[in-house]
Amino acid sequence: MIYDEPVFKPGGDRNLLVYLGDEMSFDLNFLVQTYAARIREAALPGLVELIPELASLLVSYDPDRLGYDDLIRELAGIRRGIGRLEGLELPSRLFNVPVLYFDPWTAACVDDYRAKLAEKEPDPDYLVRLNGLADRRQLVRVHSGTEYWVAALGFWPGLGSFLPLDPRCRLTAPKYNPPRTWTPKGTVGMGGSITCIYPDETPGGYQIFAISPMPIWDPAQRLAAFRDSLALFRPGDRVRFVPIDREEHDYITARVEDGSYLHPEVGYQRFSIDAYHAWLDTLDPTKRF
Amino acid sequence: MSRTIDVLTAGLETSVQELPGRIGFWEQGFPPSGPMDIWSFRQANLLVGNAPDTAALECQFVGPELRFSAPALVAVTGADMTPMVDGVPVESWTTLALEAGQTLTLGPALKGARAYVGVSGGIDIPPVLGSRATFHMAGVGGVEGHAIKAGQQLPLGQAAAGPRPGTRVAPEARPRIDGGREWTIEVVPGPNDDWLDEAGRARFLGADWKLTAKSNRTGFRLQGPAWSFSPLATDKRPEHGSDPSNILDHGYPFGAVNLAGQTPIILVNDGPSTGGFINPYTVITAAFWKLGQSRPGDIYRFRAVTVGEAQDLRRALDARCTTASLQPG
Numbered sequence: 001m002i003y004d005e006p007v008f009k010p011g012g013d014r015n016l017l018v019y020l021g022d023e024m025s026f027d028l029n030f031l032v033q034t035y036a037a038r039i040r041e042a043a044l045p046g047l048v049e050l051i052p053e054l055a056s057l058l059v060s061y062d063p064d065r066l067g068y069d070d071l072i073r074e075l076a077g078i079r080r081g082i083g084r085l086e087g088l089e090l091p092s093r094l095f096n097v098p099v100l101y102f103d104p105w106t107a108a109c110v111d112d113y114r115a116k117l118a119e120k121e122p123d124p125d126y127l128v129r130l131n132g133l134a135d136r137r138q139l140v141r142v143h144s145g146t147e148y149w150v151a152a153l154g155f156w157p158g159l160g161s162f163l164p165l166d167p168r169c170r171l172t173a174p175k176y177n178p179p180r181t182w183t184p185k186g187t188v189g190m191g192g193s194i195t196c197i198y199p200d201e202t203p204g205g206y207q208i209f210a211i212s213p214m215p216i217w218d219p220a221q222r223l224a225a226f227r228d229s230l231a232l233f234r235p236g237d238r239v240r241f242v243p244i245d246r247e248e249h250d251y252i253t254a255r256v257e258d259g260s261y262l263h264p265e266v267g268y269q270r271f272s273i274d275a276y277h278a279w280l281d282t283l284d285p286t287k288r289f
Numbered sequence: 290m291s292r293t294i295d296v297l298t299a300g301l302e303t304s305v306q307e308l309p310g311r312i313g314f315w316e317q318g319f320p321p322s323g324p325m326d327i328w329s330f331r332q333a334n335l336l337v338g339n340a341p342d343t344a345a346l347e348c349q350f351v352g353p354e355l356r357f358s359a360p361a362l363v364a365v366t367g368a369d370m371t372p373m374v375d376g377v378p379v380e381s382w383t384t385l386a387l388e389a390g391q392t393l394t395l396g397p398a399l400k401g402a403r404a405y406v407g408v409s410g411g412i413d414i415p416p417v418l419g420s421r422a423t424f425h426m427a428g429v430g431g432v433e434g435h436a437i438k439a440g441q442q443l444p445l446g447q448a449a450a451g452p453r454p455g456t457r458v459a460p461e462a463r464p465r466i467d468g469g470r471e472w473t474i475e476v477v478p479g480p481n482d483d484w485l486d487e488a489g490r491a492r493f494l495g496a497d498w499k500l501t502a503k504s505n506r507t508g509f510r511l512q513g514p515a516w517s518f519s520p521l522a523t524d525k526r527p528e529h530g531s532d533p534s535n536i537l538d539h540g541y542p543f544g545a546v547n548l549a550g551q552t553p554i555i556l557v558n559d560g561p562s563t564g565g566f567i568n569p570y571t572v573i574t575a576a577f578w579k580l581g582q583s584r585p586g587d588i589y590r591f592r593a594v595t596v597g598e599a600q601d602l603r604r605a606l607d608a609r610c611t612t613a614s615l616q617p618g
Binding site: 009010011012013014015017019022023024048049050051052053054055056057058060063064068152153154155156157158159161192200219229230231235 | 312316317318319417418428476477479480481526528529530538539540541542544563564572573574596597599603604
C-alpha cells in the first residue's frame with residue numbers, strides 16, 4: 001500500500017528513514033522520486049544527503065543545524081504538498097544499453113559457480129522455465145521489449161535497480177543461495193522482478209544471462225559520459241536494453257579501451273505519470289512478445 | 290623541495306582518511322569512508338597544528354614504517370602500537386618533532402585496533418569526489434584508491450605553526466583504550482526495531498555480543514543469541530522477501546545493526562548504502578570510536594539511548610576534540 005502520511009523512523013543520531021509505503025510498485029517509486037526532487041528543491045539548511053529507494057528515503061542531516069523534530073515537520077509538510085499522483089511529471093533521461101545476451105563470460109561464471117559452490121540449472125534456461133517462456137529467444141524479446149525505470153541506486157557505487165515499465169515484460173527470478181563470490185563486470189542480472197547491471201566485478205545474487213560492454217561507472221572518469229559523475233544513471237532515468245551481436249560487442253569494447261566511446265543517451269524527456277497510466281490502460285497484460 | 294613521506298613498510302592496511310569523509314555521493318552508492326575513531330583522529334591532527342579534519346593515516350592492527358623527507362610535526366594517537374623514531378620508543382598522544390631523514394615505526398597494536406598518524410600540513414593527495422578519504426573496496430580516494438604500499442611517496446601539505454614538541458592530549462580528554470575487552474555501545478532503537486518481538490528486543494539489549502574476525506571497515510559481524518520477530522517480519526507482503534529479516538530495499542544508515550538472517554552486522558564507514566535487510570538498531574556517532582578500537586573476540590553490550598541523548602553525546606565528544614584538550618608536556 002501507499003501510506004497517506006510518511007512513517008518516520010530514526011537511524012541513529014543523524015539519519016532518518018522515511019517510508020512512503022510497503023509495496024514494490026512503479027507508482028510508489030514515482031512518488032518517492034517526486035518527493036526526493038521536492039525535498040532537494042526545498043534546500044533545507046542542514047539536510048546533508050538523500051537516498052531514494054524503492055519505497056522509502058534515507059535522509060542524513062546535521063543535528064547542529066536541523067533538529068530531528070523540525071526535520072520531520074518539514075518533510076511531512078513537503079509530502080502533504082505533493083498530494084496525489086495525478087498530474088505529476090519528472091525529468092527522465094533514456095539510455096540505450098547495448099547488451100550481448102547469452103555471452104561466454106556470464107556462462108563461464110555460472111559454470112564456475114556450479115563447479116565450486118552449488119549445482120544449478122543454467123540461469124537463462126531457469127528463467128525461461130520459471131516464467132513460462134518458449135525458449136531463450138523469447139527471453140531476449142521479452143527482456144529487451146520494455147523500457148526500465150531506474151528506481152534506486154545503491155549497495156555498490158553505480159549499481160541500479162531497474163523496474164520494467166511494460167507489465168507484459170515482467171519476469172521474476174529467485175536469488176542465488178548461496179550468493180556468487182564474483183560476477184563479471186557489466187553482467188546483466190535479475191532478482192525478484194528487478195534487473196540490474198553489475199558496474200564492476202563484485203559478488204552477487206541475481207540470475208545472470210547477458211553482458212553489456214558499455215561502462216556504467218568509471219572511478220577514473222576517463223570517458224566523456226563520466227565527466228560530471230562517476231556513475232552513469234540517476235534514479236528516475238530509464239534504460240532500454242538493445243540486443244547486439246559479438247562483433248558489435250567487441251567493437252564497443254575496443255572504443256571503450258581507446259577512450260573514444262560515446263554513450264547513447266536521450267536527455268530531453270519528461271515522464272508523465274498520467275500519460276503512463278493512460279498507456280497501461282491500452283495494454284493486455286496477459287500477452288507476451 | 291616538496292615535503293614527502295616515504296612508505297618503507299605499509300602495515301596491515303594503512304589508509305589515508307579525512308573528515309567529514311565523502312559527502313554528497315551516497316545516493317550513487319559511495320559511502321562516507323573516513324576514520325573509524327574520529328576522537329583519536331582529530332586529536333592527532335590537533336597535536337601537529339592541523340585543523341582536526343585534515344587528511345591523516347589510519348593504521349589497522351599493524352602499523353607502517355615511514356621516513357620523512359623534511360622536518361615535520363608528527364603525532365600518534367588511538368591504539369597503542371609502541372611508536373619508535375629511529376628505533377627509540379616515543380610517547381603516543383604527544384607532539385613529536387621529526388627531522389628530515391628520520392623514520393617513524395609503528396608495531397602491532399597492543400591495546401586497541403587503530404592508530405592514527407597526524408602530520409603537520411596533512412597528507413596532500415588530490416581529493417576524489419570531494420574527499421581524500423580512502424574507499425579501497427572500490428578503488429576511490431586515498432593513494433591510487435587503496436591502502437598505502439611500500440615504495441610510495443606521500444606528499445605533505447603546507448604546515449602551519451604547530452604546538453611545541455612535547456605537547457600532549459590531557460589524559461582525561463583521551464578515549465579510554467586500555468586493553469579492556471568489554472565495551473558498552475550506545476544505540477538508538479530503529480529504524481526497524483518494531484520488526485522484532487518484545488523478547489527479541491530484550492535479548493538484543495541484554496546479551497553479550499562477540500565481535501568475530503570476519504569484520505572490516507565495511508561491517509562488524511557479531512555472534513550472539515537467536516533473534517525473534519514480530520508479525521511485521523513474519524506476516525508481510527511477498528515482495529519484501531522470504532526471510533523474516535528481509536525488507537524491500539531501503540537505505541542503510543551509518544552504524545546500522547543490519548540483520549541478515551540471524552547474523553547481525555554493524556555497517557560502518559565503508560558499508561553499503563542500501564539493501565534488503567532490516568536494521569533494528571543504529572550505533573550512534575559518539576560510539577563509533579569504540580567499534581574502531583575493538584578487536585575480534587571483544588564483547589559488546591548495547592545500551593539504548595534516545596535521538597536527543599545520542600546528539601548530546603556527539604556534542605560532548607566534539608568538545609573533546611579542540612585545542613582546549615591539549616596541555617604542555
